[in-house]
Amino acid sequence: MKLKLIWMPLVCLILGALIGSILTFSVPVLYAKYLSIAVLAALDSLLGGIRAILEHSFDGTIMLSGFFTNALLAAALAFLGDQIGVDLYLAAVFAFGLRLFNNLGYIRRYIVNNIRKNRIAKKQLKKQGLNDEIQ
């Protein structure tokens, strides 16, 4: 059960991509900008969720609500910015981009630390094993 669940997100990602490419549906050119900012926000939320998983503080409801509201709000803000002549679009790109890289950096650091910790643990285990053998 656990093993199957591990692959579920990846399968779903591929499935979503497949649905999107089968439908060959495309947004009107006018709204392409808002969709792109929504995608950026969604990506940020996803990375935030993965970070939370690694931090063992993941909450599905919070992640999903963040995912949708961030995407929608980003698009809405960009739209509003266009209406009033302010490039809020850029602000959203900046904010989400920053957060995205923060999250990425955290995930990277976590993975590197984890690998390092594992290696040290293995070495210690080996050493212990050697000591046990010697003794």
Place this chain on the structure above:
Amino acid sequence: MKSNSKLPWQVPLAIALLIFGFLVTIQYNTQVQLNNSLENQKTEDLVAIVKSLNENRNKLENELAELTSTYQSLDLKDSLEKQIEQLSNFIGTVPVIGPGITITITADSPLMNVDLVDIINELRVTGAEAIAVNDVRITSYTSIGEGVDANNNAIITINGSRLLTPVVIKAIGKPATLQEGLTFPGGIIDNLNTLYNIYPTIKQSEKLTIPAANVNTDPIYKKKYEAPVIDNTATPSPGTNVIGQHPAI
């Protein structure tokens, strides 16, 4: 993992990823479309596109002109072929088939060339479309004359050569009308019967074949007459001064 979350972490992540994948592909589609739209092309590319499209258009226009001329020539060919058919029918250079009558005059009849001409004329009057005497097609070039043979007996000539007996006249037309035109009381057959003791036999048939005439269609002496064109632009003869024109330098 927090205990208050009922679902394992994979489920919400999977949902988010599903939607994310979908959104990304849609955005990708849109972006591809955007990049392919003319507005996003470089000016040089646009110029190249316009050039190639223009070339293509010119090529297609040439093709269209070619095809139109071919079509017209085909049309012309059709109409020419029809005209040839009509003309050759008219001058009798094609063999024809149709209903009509056959008049046979036996060898012992004192037939004269004028009688033959009268019969042919009568047939023409009653609407014969093609006539042949002894399988010689009667056309506008056919001559029917008289002559003498070696024994000084009068003979009938057709196109200069002797008409042999029995004389068989075939005519294509409405059989009943043709026969009626010849045999009415006081008509030509009646005259031949009573005056010369010639008794032609007339037979109606549904299918008569009349051969083609041997007509020389390439005249040697006659030429088509062209009405002289009055040339207004002729250069004035030297010495005559035309008002409004500069003298040649």
